[in-house]
Amino acid sequence: MKKWFKTKLGRFGLLLVAALILAGSIATLAQAAPAQIRVTVDGTPLLLETAPTVVNGRVMVPYRAIAERAGARVSWDGRTQAVTVTKGSDVLRLTVGQRTAIRGGNNITLDAAPMLAGGRVLVPIRFLGEGLGYSVTWDNAARIVALRSTPPETVQVPNERIEPKTGGVVNLYTSRHYGVEPVFAEFTRATGIQVRFTTGSDAVLRERIRAEGRHTPADVYMAVDAGNLWLAAQAGLLQAINSSTLQQNIPAALRDPGNRWFGLTQRVRTLMYHPERVRPEELSTYEALTDPKWRGRLVMRPATHSYTQSLVASLIDSHGEARAEEIVRGWVANQPTLIDSDTRILETLAAGRGDVAITNHYYLGRLLQANPNFPVRVFWANQRDRGAHVNISGAGVTAHAPNRENAIRLLEWLSGPQGQKLFADSNHEYPANPNVTMHPIIAGFGSFNRDPINMAEYGRLQEAAVRLLDRAGYR
Numbered sequence: 001m002k003k004w005f006k007t008k009l010g011r012f013g014l015l016l017v018a019a020l021i022l023a024g025s026i027a028t029l030a031q032a033a034p035a036q037i038r039v040t041v042d043g044t045p046l047l048l049e050t051a052p053t054v055v056n057g058r059v060m061v062p063y064r065a066i067a068e069r070a071g072a073r074v075s076w077d078g079r080t081q082a083v084t085v086t087k088g089s090d091v092l093r094l095t096v097g098q099r100t101a102i103r104g105g106n107n108i109t110l111d112a113a114p115m116l117a118g119g120r121v122l123v124p125i126r127f128l129g130e131g132l133g134y135s136v137t138w139d140n141a142a143r144i145v146a147l148r149s150t151p152p153e154t155v156q157v158p159n160e161r162i163e164p165k166t167g168g169v170v171n172l173y174t175s176r177h178y179g180v181e182p183v184f185a186e187f188t189r190a191t192g193i194q195v196r197f198t199t200g201s202d203a204v205l206r207e208r209i210r211a212e213g214r215h216t217p218a219d220v221y222m223a224v225d226a227g228n229l230w231l232a233a234q235a236g237l238l239q240a241i242n243s244s245t246l247q248q249n250i251p252a253a254l255r256d257p258g259n260r261w262f263g264l265t266q267r268v269r270t271l272m273y274h275p276e277r278v279r280p281e282e283l284s285t286y287e288a289l290t291d292p293k294w295r296g297r298l299v300m301r302p303a304t305h306s307y308t309q310s311l312v313a314s315l316i317d318s319h320g321e322a323r324a325e326e327i328v329r330g331w332v333a334n335q336p337t338l339i340d341s342d343t344r345i346l347e348t349l350a351a352g353r354g355d356v357a358i359t360n361h362y363y364l365g366r367l368l369q370a371n372p373n374f375p376v377r378v379f380w381a382n383q384r385d386r387g388a389h390v391n392i393s394g395a396g397v398t399a400h401a402p403n404r405e406n407a408i409r410l411l412e413w414l415s416g417p418q419g420q421k422l423f424a425d426s427n428h429e430y431p432a433n434p435n436v437t438m439h440p441i442i443a444g445f446g447s448f449n450r451d452p453i454n455m456a457e458y459g460r461l462q463e464a465a466v467r468l469l470d471r472a473g474y475r
Helices: 002-032 063-069 125-131 180-191 202-215 226-234 244-249 306-319 321-333 342-350 361-370 404-415 417-425 456-460 462-471
Strands: 038-041 053-055 058-062 073-077 082-087 090-095 100-103 106-109 115-117 120-124 134-139 144-149 169-174 194-199 220-223 262-273 298-300 356-360 377-379 389-397
Touching (some): 038 063, 058 063, 058 125, 063 073, 063 120, 063 125, 073 342, 073 361, 082 361, 090 125, 125 134, 125 144, 144 180, 169 202, 169 404, 202 220, 220 404, 226 306, 226 389, 226 456, 244 404, 262 306, 262 361, 262 404, 262 417, 306 321, 342 361, 404 417, 456 462
Parallel strands (some): 169 220, 298 356
Antiparallel strands (some): 053 058, 058 120, 073 082, 082 090, 090 100, 115 120, 134 144, 262 356, 262 389
């Protein structure tokens, strides 16, 4: 018995020692393993779909999150495995497995070729970051790649008065996150006022302002649909602004009658078609898409999106609710493909999985910027009656803005020649200020007649539009 006990104890001791050695080895390995690489943009950590990796001494990252954070647009060609990143007039092109990339029309040799990992395309972060206007630094001890916005080149605008610098801050809650950083950097350069912005959906940001009440840090609420601005004003979240500059720069149809919000850019939601499958003379109006010949050929946005709701609100304003419902039921009867992305809608047309769509014009502008041969064309709807449906992105000063004067200053600057040119061109939108020229790509779309409806009607009729869409079975 004693011998047996000693034998068992000896075996147990050996096992215990082995376990301790193994645990120590694992701990040593864990300590030796390098920490995961992190990426920050202007000091804020960036959440990436796939963890960064190092190839040939170069940090490789998934491109989409960084590009979209910079306000750029991205496209992926699965056939050629090529990535295109477009920001303003700057275009970057990279191809999986190839060390030659294109930036500004010039060939650039990469130290590491783009690669596929975890279903994502990883690209060299320095090439991507610098191509998007960031400075890129590497902290080896912390294993952090830091991207910092660099001021854009000064835009020269004849006869524009630059206000003296005043300093201070303005806090912005915005659902428009694309293309804003270079615009705000230029505003800061001109005025000394720092812009701090928080992004989110229109509805979430409105609710946040409401919940924060008198203690909100938000000075400005910026939205991408007039209906959302109207809802904010009706909820008492915005204050009236008596600004002769804003009233002079922004036409009455593009601002709140009570001067609580102002349109800053215009986006036209109109018809798009594939020229190999549709002749332009076959198209005319939004209403004509109820024709049975379009059955199975339409691609549209779902009912849940504010773009669809505002378009239907404009139909109610023009025709009355009963006739508007007939039109929407006609669309539903034609069994449209519903896709909740205007870019993907246009790509669907280009791929031959649809013939006619309704989208905002600037999505086509972005795609043409990246690929001038993109096979979709614009058709201005309702040119023989009320005109094409126009919406806005715009902003207002919050009711309890802690930096009210700076907020007004920002809106006035955005409505002027320099701000308008930067803000509209960054997304291929039409300026709200009629005295500012448009981007050359959308100028190439030609002139059109617009629906003269005041933008406030989209908000007033939004609830009716939502109910109508539900009754008509438009999902």
